[in-house]
Amino acid sequence: xxxTDDYRAYRKQNExxxxxxxxxxxxxxxxISDVLLVLDYVDQLVREHSRIDEELEVIFDAGFSYFHxxxxxxxMIYQQYFHHDIISFNIYSPLINYLLYLDxxxxxxxxxxxxxxxxxxxxxxxxxxxxxxxxxxxxxxxSLFDDFDFRLQGIxxxxxxxxxxxxxxxxxxxxx
Numbered sequence: 001x002x003x004t005d006d007y008r009a010y011r012k013q014n015e016x017x018x019x020x021x022x023x024x025x026x027x028x029x030x031x032i033s034d035v036l037l038v039l040d041y042v043d044q045l046v047r048e049h050s051r052i053d054e055e056l057e058v059i060f061d062a063g064f065s066y067f068h069x070x071x072x073x074x075x076m077i078y079q080q081y082f083h084h085d086i087i088s089f090n091i092y093s094p095l096i097n098y099l100l101y102l103d104x105x106x107x108x109x110x111x112x113x114x115x116x117x118x119x120x121x122x123x124x125x126x127x128x129x130x131x132x133x134x135x136x137x138x139x140x141x142x143s144l145f146d147d148f149d150f151r152l153q154g155i156x157x158x159x160x161x162x163x164x165x166x167x168x169x170x171x172x173x174x175x176x
Contacts, residue, residue, distance in 0.1 A: 004043040027093040034167040
């Protein structure tokens with residue numbers, strides 16, 4: 001039997017920032033919205049005492065773990081780098097989103113035993129560039145992401161899907 005109490009408590013504890021991001025149509029809310037849709041769906045099934053198959057349990061556990069990890073990083077950035085300034089935070093949301101993507105990518109590669117030293121070094125270098133821009137609040141050009149994508153294209157295996165991409169597919173499959 002799946003227990004969603006921890007998720008519900010964590011979601012409630014963080015609802016103010018989740019709502020703030022949603023209300024401000026933040027790219028960062030879009031990033032987590034599919035995961036939240038799936039987690040909320042499973043939570044609703046549990047509350048209705050519906051039968052939850054093993055696959056949904058695994059999806060829920062992976063999704064909650066992913067959400068918690070990404071959300072803690074996002075909150076740390078919001079608090080430490082932006083001191084709860086949602087306007088500045090949203091201005092830098094493309095950088096923050098890419099940072100979260102790199103974190104997800106590195107975790108995915110590690111989970112599949114595909115995180116080579118070369119890949120880790122490349123990801124960490126990009127991570128450092130983004131972090132420096134966030135800390136110093138320096139301007140950035142969107143072409144930076146094109147450069148990063150090009151660099152990753154040369155080292156990431158074809159067909160590799162991050163957790164976020166998998167949850168987008170799950171939302172489609174569940175028709176949420």
